[in-house]
Amino acid sequence: MTPGAFVTPVAPNEVWDVERIRKDFPILHQQVHGKPLVYLDSAATSQKPQAVIDALVAYYSVDNSNVHRGVHVLSERATAAYEGARARIQHHLNAASPREIVFVRQATEGINLVMASFGRRFVGPGDEIVISAIEHHANIVPWQMLCEEKGARLRVVPVDERGEIVMEAYVRLLGSRTKLVAMTQVSNALGTVTPIEEIIRLAHQQDIPVLVDGAQAVPHQSVDVQALDCDFYVFSGHKAYGPTGIGVLYGKERWLERMPPFQGGGDMIKAVTFEKTTYNELPYKFEAGTPHIAGAIGLAAGLEYIAGLGLDRIGEYERELLACGTRLLSAIPGVRLIGTARHKAAVLSFVLDGVHAHDLGTILDQQGVAVRAGHHCAMPVMQRFGVPATVRASMTFYNTPAELETLAAAVEGAREIFA
Amino acid sequence: MSDLRDLYQQVILDHNRKPRNFRRIADANRTAEGHNPLCGDQIALYLTVEDGVVKDAAFQGSGCAISKAAASMMTAGVIGKPEPEVEALFHRVHAMLTGANGVAAEVGKLAVFAGVREFPSRIKCVTLAWHTLQAALRGAAEPVSTE
Numbered sequence: 001m002t003p004g005a006f007v008t009p010v011a012p013n014e015v016w017d018v019e020r021i022r023k024d025f026p027i028l029h030q031q032v033h034g035k036p037l038v039y040l041d042s043a044a045t046s047q048k049p050q051a052v053i054d055a056l057v058a059y060y061s062v063d064n065s066n067v068h069r070g071v072h073v074l075s076e077r078a079t080a081a082y083e084g085a086r087a088r089i090q091h092h093l094n095a096a097s098p099r100e101i102v103f104v105r106q107a108t109e110g111i112n113l114v115m116a117s118f119g120r121r122f123v124g125p126g127d128e129i130v131i132s133a134i135e136h137h138a139n140i141v142p143w144q145m146l147c148e149e150k151g152a153r154l155r156v157v158p159v160d161e162r163g164e165i166v167m168e169a170y171v172r173l174l175g176s177r178t179k180l181v182a183m184t185q186v187s188n189a190l191g192t193v194t195p196i197e198e199i200i201r202l203a204h205q206q207d208i209p210v211l212v213d214g215a216q217a218v219p220h221q222s223v224d225v226q227a228l229d230c231d232f233y234v235f236s237g238h239k240a241y242g243p244t245g246i247g248v249l250y251g252k253e254r255w256l257e258r259m260p261p262f263q264g265g266g267d268m269i270k271a272v273t274f275e276k277t278t279y280n281e282l283p284y285k286f287e288a289g290t291p292h293i294a295g296a297i298g299l300a301a302g303l304e305y306i307a308g309l310g311l312d313r314i315g316e317y318e319r320e321l322l323a324c325g326t327r328l329l330s331a332i333p334g335v336r337l338i339g340t341a342r343h344k345a346a347v348l349s350f351v352l353d354g355v356h357a358h359d360l361g362t363i364l365d366q367q368g369v370a371v372r373a374g375h376h377c378a379m380p381v382m383q384r385f386g387v388p389a390t391v392r393a394s395m396t397f398y399n400t401p402a403e404l405e406t407l408a409a410a411v412e413g414a415r416e417i418f419a
Numbered sequence: 420m421s422d423l424r425d426l427y428q429q430v431i432l433d434h435n436r437k438p439r440n441f442r443r444i445a446d447a448n449r450t451a452e453g454h455n456p457l458c459g460d461q462i463a464l465y466l467t468v469e470d471g472v473v474k475d476a477a478f479q480g481s482g483c484a485i486s487k488a489a490a491s492m493m494t495a496g497v498i499g500k501p502e503p504e505v506e507a508l509f510h511r512v513h514a515m516l517t518g519a520n521g522v523a524a525e526v527g528k529l530a531v532f533a534g535v536r537e538f539p540s541r542i543k544c545v546t547l548a549w550h551t552l553q554a555a556l557r558g559a560a561e562p563v564s565t566e
Contacts, residue, residue, distance in 0.1 A: 033422075356484055357483075358541070359427070359484045362426070362541060366422060373458070374457070382459070389458060417423060417432070418435075
């Protein structure tokens, strides 16, 4: 199979035909506990369109081989498919060069790579890393580890009661000691869309590089890393309709060139003797060992699928879903939405008076409604809002207003049980 | 909803609303803390043990209805019992939840938790209180974790 040979979904007609789109996702058509599955947990992991499943099957059925080394035809095909996936992801993010697209396991590994490589080279005692109060643990813990190792300091930008970044506080935290800003584009726990362009612009005024956690952004909107002018950008494949175990780190070439390798092994070297090893060029310097070839191909197919639907139209439809879900849940007595940012992704994080999030999660599951109940790997966010846990219904373009009505009815049912 | 009514029986809902022994025992001679990192449930357990008998038991903390009712009914159930009996009860409750011995036997009122067996992700909500109790009796210094 050659790159570009995947079936591109035909863009639906003028109206958003959600029933037709749902046909592309085989997993959605099943019953759980005797009820139709209502999958409202796409922020945890998205479901996969048939195009992605087919790409994986085709790769393993026809092209499977190791990359970058064999002289035989399968290896040439696998290499072409793997590098073709890189090129398509580069195009999707509008990166300047495929050398800036590093395959990693997920956003978490991308952040850890920057921590270990950029951090160990450029961060020293007394230096500071700036993050926000609504980061996922993946964008907190690596920086804590680095700060502990280097004697550096983690500074945290607070959020207001809506869950929006307090920009005045952000500006005050930036200074000559700041070596990196690491900030989410969309909060996984609250749905807050941060003013990432402004965050980057303000940091760059002081020559501070910025890493953007785009794990919750890439699945729902178009991302242009050159327009953002971010220095690093990470996201996970499995939240963007691709397989688990694959993710992307984008880094500006001028940073990646100056950074030491992350892991040592095969593929990341040019030549090895016991005296000296010469590292490979970008991006291979950061890709030690046989990569997740099928994962990269599947991820490219996933991104191609949403590009085919139209990212602007996806955003438009998801805003409608958010408005619908917000209206339905707000009408239920005792429901409190956590995270009410003015610019918000299709995430409804909420608590119900007198019913713990885990009880609510179990009750919703019995109605076929899959949500996440817990701290969403963002315990500081829960502390900020004074709740031990929330229920999070996260939507995407394959969800329907009718599913949100099922959610609301199930929440009402929980109220009755606990009344 | 029938399965849900098995899980959320009136007794459990009542103990969730009005947990018994929900207080701190200032001069407790056995205490322990328990934590379920998966869901954030936390419990602090206080015991007064005299001559090998649990004279008083109480708890504080936060958690779901199942975990709160479990701690409430557990404290009510162990007050007045000698330590070996408490330990034996722990094993019977554990067996009831994990299905090792099939059906619930000799657990008294605690049989209301038998329905939790059908909800594997919620079993730890019940066992958190019991593991914390066991830690308190054994004088464990470290907080108990379900993970």
